[in-house]
Amino acid sequence: METLLRRTPLYDIHVEAGARMVPFGGWEMPVQYTSIVGEHRAVRAAVGLFDVSHMGEFEVEGPEALAALQDATTNDVGALEVGQVQYSLLCYPDGGVVDDLTLYRLGPERFMMTVNAANIDKDWAWVTEKSATRRGARWRNVSAQTALIAVQGPRAEALVGRLADRGVAAIGYYRFAAGAVAGARGLISRTGYTGEDGFELYVAAADATRLWQALLDAGAHDGARPIGLGARDTLRLEMRYALYGNDIDQTTNPLEAGLGWVVKLAKGEFVGRKAIERVKAEGPRRRLVGLEMADRAVARHGYTVLKDGQAIGIVTSGSYGPSVDKSIALAYVATAHAAVGTELGVDIRGQARPARVVKTPFQPPRVKRAP
Amino acid sequence: MSNIPTDLRYTRDHEWAKREGGNVRVGITHYAQEQLGDVVFVELPKAGAPAAQRQSFGVVESVKAVSDLYAPVSGKVVEVNAELGKTPELVNQDPYGRGWMIVIKPSNAAEWDQLLTAKQYEEFLAQGGH
Numbered sequence: 001m002e003t004l005l006r007r008t009p010l011y012d013i014h015v016e017a018g019a020r021m022v023p024f025g026g027w028e029m030p031v032q033y034t035s036i037v038g039e040h041r042a043v044r045a046a047v048g049l050f051d052v053s054h055m056g057e058f059e060v061e062g063p064e065a066l067a068a069l070q071d072a073t074t075n076d077v078g079a080l081e082v083g084q085v086q087y088s089l090l091c092y093p094d095g096g097v098v099d100d101l102t103l104y105r106l107g108p109e110r111f112m113m114t115v116n117a118a119n120i121d122k123d124w125a126w127v128t129e130k131s132a133t134r135r136g137a138r139w140r141n142v143s144a145q146t147a148l149i150a151v152q153g154p155r156a157e158a159l160v161g162r163l164a165d166r167g168v169a170a171i172g173y174y175r176f177a178a179g180a181v182a183g184a185r186g187l188i189s190r191t192g193y194t195g196e197d198g199f200e201l202y203v204a205a206a207d208a209t210r211l212w213q214a215l216l217d218a219g220a221h222d223g224a225r226p227i228g229l230g231a232r233d234t235l236r237l238e239m240r241y242a243l244y245g246n247d248i249d250q251t252t253n254p255l256e257a258g259l260g261w262v263v264k265l266a267k268g269e270f271v272g273r274k275a276i277e278r279v280k281a282e283g284p285r286r287r288l289v290g291l292e293m294a295d296r297a298v299a300r301h302g303y304t305v306l307k308d309g310q311a312i313g314i315v316t317s318g319s320y321g322p323s324v325d326k327s328i329a330l331a332y333v334a335t336a337h338a339a340v341g342t343e344l345g346v347d348i349r350g351q352a353r354p355a356r357v358v359k360t361p362f363q364p365p366r367v368k369r370a371p
Numbered sequence: 372m373s374n375i376p377t378d379l380r381y382t383r384d385h386e387w388a389k390r391e392g393g394n395v396r397v398g399i400t401h402y403a404q405e406q407l408g409d410v411v412f413v414e415l416p417k418a419g420a421p422a423a424q425r426q427s428f429g430v431v432e433s434v435k436a437v438s439d440l441y442a443p444v445s446g447k448v449v450e451v452n453a454e455l456g457k458t459p460e461l462v463n464q465d466p467y468g469r470g471w472m473i474v475i476k477p478s479n480a481a482e483w484d485q486l487l488t489a490k491q492y493e494e495f496l497a498q499g500g501h
Binding site: 031032230234295297300320327349 | 412430434437
């Protein structure tokens with residue numbers, strides 16, 4: 001089976017650095033280099049590098065590109081400016097989620113979509129089939145030739161700024177600019193999945209190892225270090241960022257997931273709209289909430305949420321949160337029990353462990369906001 | 372490779388056992404804590420609880436995984452490491468010392484001889500450890 005796993009251009013570098021490699025969404029990826037908790041703290045305190053080259057990138061171009069995207073995604077692409085990034089969703093007609101994504105407006109008629117690694121083939125089939133009749137929208141799957149390195153943490157701006165051929169301080173949150181970092185040309189995007197300030201650098205696959213090494217070298221005195229998927233998961237969980245396959249999937253709708261803010265019903269027709277309107281009219285029957293456990297036992301994906309001994313929900317993600325220093329989780333619970341402050345339980349190995357619904361994010365984000 | 376003190380005995384589930392007078396102190400090995408990664412929670416029995424050889428006496432959780440803890444010998448739990456409640460990371464930092472888990476008063480002396488010696492445990496790890 002191992003030979004079927006795909007590898008990013010940085011695979012050899014990860015192995016040489018002593019990373020523990022694990023299968024993830026069809027890819028062989030580093031889960032940790034030293035320790036998940038240590039790597040998590042390094043990102044919150046200094047800066048970390050993430051190889052997220054396994055993610056997929058599609059470009060769509062032409063006079064009908066905008067219309068094709070308005071139809072396929074839930075957010076309002078019409079409101080997206082050139083140089084801006086938008087978080088969005090692909091939905092099925094029944095309102096279930098195909099994938100979550102970020103959309104880049106590269107030009108008036110040119111866009112790039114970044115999708116989850118495990119969903120590349122599914123998403124590609126979906127978007128190209130949905131817009132098959134739009135001859136004025138030409139799709140290109142550039143996943144294989146694109147590497148993606150995330151540089152995240154309070155020292156990310158200084159590090160990327162030192163190596164870039166342009167100023168990066170002026171790039172606002174969810175904005176991007178073309179530029180070269182350590183000679184690697186691509187997109188410098190002020191986005192991320194950690195809740196810290198930082199960038200995601202899209203470059204040619206052939207430039208990935210050179211860029212990675214340059215960032216590590218130039219960032220050595222900032223404490224820059226490589227970060228595995230384990231810490232990526234704990235960092236995003238503290239921010240309540242959804243993880244496809246855990247917190248959202250084809251059986252969940254965007255409103256119950258708390259993603260109504262990226263569903264723009266007023267923009268016109270799009271796939272899934274009728275179903276989502278119905279959910280909105282009736283009100284979601286369950287909601288994705290944050291749980292804080294009273295003790296340190298971990299409420300893991302699939303565990304049952306209890307109220308007075310009755311099953312009222314299910315955990316979708318859970319971990320020790322190194323920055324909040326508590327065991328935290330995301331769970332779908334019946335709407336009646338979703339209010340902040342509600343005392344619940346999680347069935348952990350046959351025992352109801354006390355949990356409380358809390359406000360999310362669990363940890364305040366420190367992303368760069370527009371001045 | 373792994374740190375395997377020669378004065379201890381071992382299980383194939385990666386617990387160590389140390390004879391102290393008539394009792395046996397129990398923890399998990401350096402190899403086990405390394406495989407688990409950051410330990411965030413340890414669930415242990417109360418003092419007085421029975422322990423049975425090769426049966427689960429507790430659970431150790433890391434960020435990524437949950438693992439059962441298996442008793443190297445049968446008997447009665449006479450002491451529990453309460454420090455792990457607040458500082459489970461001691462299991463990573465000092466697996467053979469402050470990261471110990473329980474002390475068992477053995478009920479069957481013959482079980483001790485069934486445990487692996489350091490040399491046997493080292494060979495077991497060399498063969499893959501499972």
